[in-house]
Amino acid sequence: MVADTGTWVVVPVYNEETVIADVVTEIRTRFPNVVCVDDGSRDASAERIAGTRAHLVRHPINLGQGASLQTGIDYALRQGAKRIVTFDADGQHDIDDAERMAAIVRDGEADVVLGSRFLASTEPIPLLKRIVLRTVATLSPASRKLKLTDAHNGLRVLSRPVVEELRISMNGMAHASEIVAALASSSWRIREEPVTIRYTEYSRSKGQSLFNGVNILFDLSVRQR
Amino acid sequence: MIVQIVLVAAALAALVYFVRSGQNVGIRASKRLAFGLFVLLNIYAVLRPEDVTALARMVGVGRGTDLIVYLLVVAFVFGMLNTYLRDREISQHLTNLARQIAIRDAELARREEELTAMLRRHEAPDAGSAETAETTVGASPNGSRSARDHETTS
Secondary structure (H helix, E strand, O other), rough: OOOOOOOEEEEEEEEOOOOOOHHHHHHOOOOOEEEEOOOOOOOOOOHHHHHHEEEEEEEEOOOOOHHHHHHHHHHHHHOOOEEEEOOOOOOOOOOHHHHHHHHHHHOOOOOOOEEEOOOOOOOOHHHHHHHHHHHHHHHHHHHHHHHOOOOOOOEEEEEHHHHOOOOOOOOOOHHHHHHHHHHHOOOOOOEEEEEEOOHHHHHHHHOOOOOOOHHHHHHHHHOOO | HHHHHHHHHHHHHHHHHHOOOOOOOOHHHHHHOOOOOOOOHHHHHOOOOHHHHHHHHHHOOOOOOHHHHHHHHHHHHHHHHHHHHHHHHHHHHHHHHHHHHHHHHHHHHHHHHHHHHHHHHHHHOOOOOHHHHHHHHHOOOOOOOOHHOOOOOO
């Protein structure tokens, strides 16, 4: 099988030294082009990434996950990426899912493929998390319009024309809703694919707190003024 | 009586400070005038509170102090919002700046790596290549799209 060199995998990294090298190695078994954006980590994440074959872009200061994604996207576009995969650094995503989603965009069946943990119900999702994520997905007008089932899934595949149009201005965690809102007001062909999330002890400890949802809603509401 | 002296002195001090830090060109003339007017009104209100009370009665508020508190709350909220929005704008500039630095650094590092690898390969036959490599480093990082990035799928 010929490696998929047109696809660039963007991994925002913040203090993930224990897992990042393994995650990058796993991604590189399918996608040779990986760019890790180290968002000013205070641990040895950057050194771990430097030990892999991934491209490393380092923010001089901590800017937030949304900013990291945009930086990684900008970098990948400058290297001639045809498609962008966004992939969380904590190892919660399955590389098979990413490959399947990338193939859908590559074959021109859709411009955007978003991962949803609720379409595939093989892995158990913590009850509280399930309720909150479903509520956000149902409350958000953009999610409803696109008939999305998962509000904040880090695994996405976007074609080059889509990301060229997209500007992530929410530096923090509100970028997921921002991306969905931008897609909802566009005419791109958007599809949701079932993905599995590995809720390991590690990813659970890194996962964002539910209180943060309040911050996200505030950021988004002020932005629309 | 004492409180009036203190308040007027504070207002005057603010005015003096504001005028003296006038090298600050960033502040617009309209804002300066507005601030000066605001301080003068303040002094007037401190010295003649009964006038403020009369004004409050006119607009349907019980006491002059109540009227001032209400106005203060509105002004405070607007000020906060203004600060918040400007804060966001500044952080957006900062983000763009940091992003450019990050990408440039990464691309330069990558380029350097490629060049040293290239030099190592050509070292023995061509000793003059070091000079040409030196000049390419300064070239636009935009143009450094290499052949390996081109699509070879299917």
